[in-house]
Amino acid sequence: MDEDVLDSAASSLYSLGFLESEEQDGARGGTEGFDAWAPWGREGLSFHFSTRDAPFTESTDEIREELTKDPSPPLFKEYKDADRIFLPRYQEDPGRSYREVLYRRRTHRDFADAPVGREVFSTLMAMTFGVKDFIDAQQFGALMLRTSPAGGARHELEAYTVVTGVAGIAPGIYHYNVREHSLELLKEGEFRDSLTRACDSQSGVGEAPFSVVLTAVVPRLSFKYRHPRAYRVMLMNSGHLGQTFVLTATALGLGPFQTAAFNDSAVEELLGVDGVRETALYVLSAGVPAVDANGNAVLSHPPMSLEGSRKARFE
Incomplete structure (x- = not known):
């Protein structure tokens, strides 16, 4: 050699x-x-x-034709035989300015023992994970748009929700059906404790009336992007949806929580996904924030003190 x-x-x-x-x-x-x-x-x-410095080629009709010679993976995932709950199409108007939402956003780990309203929950799911529009992507056919960006509009991310305290929705594990705006029942019963243990017993999951687990259907993205750098795109897409979730939750008066600290295998087993073709990436939660005696939201970290400033290194 x-x-x-x-x-x-x-x-x-x-x-x-x-x-x-x-x-x-x-x-x-x-x-x-x-x-x-x-x-x-x-x-x-x-x-x-x-995955650094990956080479890229110009997207031409010939390349797109080569990529699409085999059938594309389904745009939507559905559990056709599952019992389902159709969520209301009516959406709550958050009524808060963009500036207010940005500056009110905080991570919450303490929640009141109060259910989340069905219409509030439905609005959060629709505005974060639902379809905003469809586009004509030439050889790739019709592709959906969400309120968050996604590489090539592949939208490989799926949302599963573990519900404990949403008004009018029985506790259980559900898959969010994007096309129907419905919840497909996978397992009925109380599974919050199981998810909490898989998330290192974090209170942001353990006290939340519901959590959403984002998974990636890998073939939906790798079908078009056949280089390893696309794995970065998958993680970025998860972050895009996570940010939309927490901002929308804030606008709706909920306290959001988000974590990547979980045992992949335990979460995937709970959802019933294989961890290979579909893998867990992110856990998001929300609920009515707990408040103190003065009516202020309970936060893990209060505003910066003089002592804290002395310990910090700003230079």
């Missing part, structure tokens, strides 16, 4: 942390700054740098 090829391969493996130098003394020649990645281990290095 060509010596230059071997040197290049060795350098790449070394930069990713899979090889060590015989003279390694804590410094990595030519790779300054890698110490910042050390807490994330080789997994973090491998994910980021193996």
Whole structure:
């Protein structure tokens, strides 16, 4: 094998942390700054740098024709035989200005023991996960739009909700049917404790009257984007929906919570997805915020104090 090829391969493996130098003394020649990645281990290095500087090609009719020679994955996921609850089409008007919503948004971990109204819940699901419009994507056919951006309008993300305290909706695990604006019953009963344990017993899940688990249907995205960098897009799309969820919840008077700290296998088993073709990415919760004796929302972190300022490093 060509010596230059071997040197290049060795350098790449070394930069990713899979090889060590015989003279390694804590410094990595030519790779300054890698110490910042050390807490994330080789997994973090491998994910980021193996998808870095990916080559891209111009999207032409010929390329699109090649990508679409096989049937596209279904645009919507449905559990056709499931019992379902059709949510009201009427949507609550949040009635708050954009500026107010942005600055009122906080992460809440303490919720009042009060149910969320059915119409409020329905509005949150519709405005975050529902269909806003459809577009004609040429060879890719009709694709939907949500209120959040998604790479190539693939919208590979699905929403499952674990309901405990929503008025008029029986406790259980449901899949949100985007096309119908309905909840498809997967498991009936109380599953909040199971989800909470899978989320490292966080109160933001354990006290919330409902939580939403975002999953990604991988073939829906990989069908069009066939390079590993698309995995980054999938995570970004999850973040887009998460931000829309928390802002919409805030506008509706709810307190939002969001976390990526969960056991993937436990959450996926709870939902009944395989963790390969469909995998869990994000857990979102919301509820009526708990308030103190003065009527102020209970927050984990109060406004900055003088003592806190002294401990901080702003320079």
